[in-house]
Amino acid sequence: GENVEQHPSTLSVQEGDSAVIKCTYSDSASNYFPWYKQELGKRPQLIIDIRSNVGEKKDQRIAVTLNKTAKHFSLHITETQPEDSAVYFCAANNQAGTALIFGKGTTLSVSS
Amino acid sequence: GAVVSQHPSRVICKSGTSVKIECRSLDFQATTMFWYRQFPKQSLMLMATSNEGSKATYEQGVEKDKFLINHASLTLSTLTVTSAHPEDSSFYICSARDGQQAFFGQGTRLTVV
Numbered sequence: 001g002e003n004v005e006q007h008p009s010t011l012s013v014q015e016g017d018s019a020v021i022k023c024t025y026s027d028s029a030s031n032y033f034p035w036y037k038q039e040l041g042k043r044p045q046l047i048i049d050i051r052s053n054v055g056e057k058k059d060q061r062i063a064v065t066l067n068k069t070a071k072h073f074s075l076h077i078t079e080t081q082p083e084d085s086a087v088y089f090c091a092a093n094n095q096a097g098t099a100l101i102f103g104k105g106t107t108l109s110v111s112s
Numbered sequence: 113g114a115v116v117s118q119h120p121s122r123v124i125c126k127s128g129t130s131v132k133i134e135c136r137s138l139d140f141q142a143t144t145m146f147w148y149r150q151f152p153k154q155s156l157m158l159m160a161t162s163n164e165g166s167k168a169t170y171e172q173g174v175e176k177d178k179f180l181i182n183h184a185s186l187t188l189s190t191l192t193v194t195s196a197h198p199e200d201s202s203f204y205i206c207s208a209r210d211g212q213q214a215f216f217g218q219g220t221r222l223t224v225v
Binding site: 032034041042043044046049051089094096098099100101102103104105 | 113144146154155156157158161203205207209212213214216217218219221
């Protein structure tokens with residue numbers, strides 16, 4: 001089945017710096033790649049997603065890039081702020097195309 | 113966006129008892145819903161796919177007789193943890209898709225004592 005690898009597991013940056021989180025997936029049939037932000041004890045919140053027919057997508061300070069050939073996608077957060085501190089998960093849809101398979105998560109800490 | 117509601121948000125039960133968790137799609141119909149389990153500081157692990165009107169599909173290693181799933185309507189799926197043990201204590205989250213985008217319930221913190 002689909003396997004999603006995520007790196008790094010922890011990331012500490014200074015306020016204003018950029019943060020990059022990378023994920024790889026195994027199933028070439030996957031065509032949907034969302035990123036979620038999860039705060040402690042709460043549900044994951046979608047922050048951005050990308051479909052396989054697009055190479056890059058941007059929403060204000062957040063961008064995602066996708067390399068289908070290499071089967072990896074990345075989250076880029078620019079001008080980080082302390083409120084960006086949370087756990088971030090990447091995901092890819094599974095072989096059936098329905099469920100999402102998640103990476104192990106990245107704990108982002110932004111210090112002021 | 114679409115809303116998925118999960119209940120209860122927290123439950124404490126005694127070992128050996130059963131606990132039912134409900135997941136509702138409030139403003140859309142979901143023929144398929146998904147159940148995840150999340151241990152502290154870990155990722156969301158897919159447990160099963162709930163299919164309206166038919167049997168659920170369980171991921172490898174998930175006991176179907178222990179985690180009973182019922183999806184009797186287009187807006188409701190339930191997960192029953194039977195004969196709960198302390199190792200079943202976890203954060204259980206349901207999800208439903210409206211189009212390609214997935215929406216999550218608030219999660220249920222289950223503590224088995």
